[in-house]
Amino acid sequence: MKLYFGHPGDQPDYHAYEALQIFGGACGMPEFVPWQETMWLRAEEDVAEGAEGRADAEGTGAKGVREEIPVFSDSKDLERYIYILMRDITGYSSPWGCLTGVRPTKIVNQLLSEGLSRDEVMRELTGFYLASEQKASLALETALGQKPFLDMQAADPDRIGVYIGIPFCPSRCLYCSFTSNSIEKYKKSVDTYIDLLRAEMEATAEIIRDNALKVESVYIGGGTPTSLGEGQFSRFISEVVRIFIEPSEHLREFSVEAGRPDSITAVKLAAMKSAGVGRISINPQTMNDGTLRLIGRRHTAAQTVDAFDAARAAGFGNINTDIICGLPGEDMEMFSHTLDEIARLGPESVTVHTLSVKRAADLKRDERRNMLESSVVGNMVEAAAARLAARGMRPYYMYRQKNMLGNHENVAYCLPGYESPYNIHIMEEDQTILAAGAGGVSKFVAPGVIRRAFNVKSVEEYIARWQEMADRKRDLFSNT
Ligand code: SF4
Secondary structure, eight states: OEEEEEOSSSSOOHHHHHHHHTTHHHHOOOEEEOSOSSEEEEEEOOOOTTOTTOOOTTSOOSSSEEEEEOOOSSHHHHHHHHHHHHHHHHOOOOTTTTOOSSOHHHHHHHHHHTTOOHHHHHHIIIIISOOOHHHHHHHHHHHHHHHHHHHHHHHOTTEEEEEEEEOEESSOOTTOOSSOEETTTTTTTHHHHHHHHHHHHHHHHHHHHHTTOEEEEEEEEESOGGGSOHHHHHHHHHHHIIIIITTOSSOOEEEEEEEOGGGOOHHHHHHHHHHTOOEEEEOOBOSOHHHHHHTTOOOOHHHHHHHHHHHHHTTOOOEEEEEEETOTTOOHHHHHHHHHHHHHHOOSEEEEEEOBOOTTSHHHHSGGGGGGOOTTHHHHHHHHHHHHHHTTOEEEEEEOOTTBGGGOOEEEEEOTTOOOHHHHHHHHTOSEEEEESTTOEEEEEETTEEEEEEOOSSHHHHHHHHHHHHHHHHHTTTTO
C-alpha cells in the first residue's frame, strides 16, 4: 500500500508528523505532498508502475480514498485523529496508541496533579490516547512511585542536578547515537578536554553559588567516564568532589556511568569509592558474547561478571545495569539467558531499553538492520518486566524515543529505595539541570518555564568554545 500525506506549506505540521511517525517502523512513512490547501491522507493499493488508477502526486488518482483531515485547535486531537485514520488503513496499532513524545509519565503526573483518580487516569490513557491496558498501568505505576520525589522538588525548587559529560568510549557501539568518541583516537586531546571541563565546572559552580542553588545530584555520564586512564580518572573525580560534592549540603546522589565493563579497574573503583560515589552503572546490554561482538562493544559477558565482582569487593552496594530488548540476531532464548545472568549478578536497578535505530547510529546504515525486524521484542519487554517484578523491583522512570522497535519504551526498575533522583527529575523536567562538557544540555526550570542551553557536541569545538558554553548557562538565569 502506498500512502500520500498532503499538507499546506513546505513542511507537514509537527504534530501530524509525530502521529504519522508512530507507523514509520511498521508501515513506513507516507510520501509528503506539500503546498496543498488542506491536510489530507490518501492510501493507494499497490499497482504496477503506470497501471490505470495509480495515484498522482495530488492524491487525485482514480483509485483509493482521500481522507480530509479537519482543523483542530488542540494538537492532541489532531494526533488522535490521524492515529485512528492510519490504524484503520494499515491495521497496525501501537501499544502506546496515539501517545507521542518522550515522556508518558509527564502526562500521567499532569493528570494526577489536576485531581484525576487512578481510574480516571487509566480511562484517559486507554480511552483518549488508546494505549493498551498494560502500557497505561506501567505509566501509572511509574508516576505514582515518582510522587514523593516530585513533591520534594516542588517544596524546594532551588534543588538542582549537575551533569558532567565525558564523551569518550573504548569503541563505538553499532547502535550508539550519543556523544561518544574513541578514546584511542582522541588520546592526545583528552588531557586538554579534562582541563577545560574543569574550567567549565568551576564556572558552573559559580552560577550555583550566585543563584543560591542546592545541588541534589551529581551525575557523571557520557560516553564512558571510566574510559579515561587511571591517573586521569582519579584526578578528574577528585576535581568533581572539590568543585561540587564538598560544598554541597543537600546532596542525595553521586552517580557515575561506569558503563563499559572493559573500562572498569580496581584503581578506578577505589577512586570512585573514596570520592563518595554512591551509585555506578555497569552496562552489559546483553550477556551473549556473539551479540556483543556484533554490536561492536569489544567486551565479553565474563568481563561484566568480573566488573560486578570487583565493584562489590570495592564496597559498591548500588549498581545499575542496562540491557536492550531487540538486539540484532537475538531471540527470546538469548534474551532469557541475559535475564538469568543479570538475576545472578543481582544489581539494585536494571534499565530495560528497547532498541531504537536512530539516524545517527551506524546500525541504520548497516545491512544487519533487517535482523532487527523481530516480532518477539514485545515478549522480551514483558519477560523483563515480569522477571524484575518477581525480584521486588518496581518501575521508577521511563521514556520513549523515536524509531523504537515495536513502539515500546525504556523503563528503569529498581528495588525500593534505590531510585536515582537525577533520572526521575530529568525525565519529568521539574528540576533545573546544569550540564558541563561536550554534548551536555542544561535546563532552567521554573513554574511554566523551561529554557535550555546546548553545549557543542564535538570535542574539537568544545576545546575551542568551552567559555561560550559556560556563558550560555549563565544566560539561562537572566530574565528571571
Ligand atoms: S558505551 Fe554507550 S556512549 Fe559509548 S559508544 Fe556504546 S552506546 Fe555509545
